[in-house]
Amino acid sequence: MLLRIMKYCDLDERKLMDVYSESNYENTDYFFPDEADKDAAVRKVEAGFLDFLKDDFFSMTDAAYWILEIDGVWVSALRTCRVQKGLYYLEALETRPDHRRKGYGAILLSSVADSLKKDGPFRLCSCVSKRNIASLKTHEKSGFLIVSEKGYDYLHEEADDHDFGLEYCYSGA
Helix, strand or coil, X not given: CEEEECXXXXXXXXXXXXXXXXXXXXXXXXXXXXCXXXXXXXXXXXXXXXXXXXXXXXXXXXXXXXXEEEXXXXXXXXXXXXXXXXXXXXXXXXXXXXXXXXXXXXXXXXXXXXXXXXXXXXXXEEEEECXXXXXXXXXXXXXXXXXXXXXEECCCCEEECCEXXXXXXXXXX
């Protein structure tokens, strides 16, 4: 089932953090390199992530968290916001580690695109690390094309040579 969450209070924080568990663990070295206790570092990363959603993300125009739920388990997630009329930015596509390689990321991407089609023509832009082959293949399988050798982060208004810029276009036809 596709869930579209538009308000922070509608998020199940634990289910969402379970989707991002691997990334949150990896981010401990970046955000809290001096924290010796990995569990404490993960809790700090999760708290910062949730604070960003509560204080910043959900205040953006048409901000939405999209969740693919299977049998009550949140298996894949991503977030979008509207940059301008007809242009959306997608970020943070993730699938729970114990549910990978089952096509859930592609199902989520395709379901989000299908849902956005109800409002007419749009472009959905995303950045993906050039080293993240699995995510690149998932995006391409879902109809995204690489349109730039530099990914553009619309939230921070900056380009990154380490990312590709991808785009899904729907003309309304």
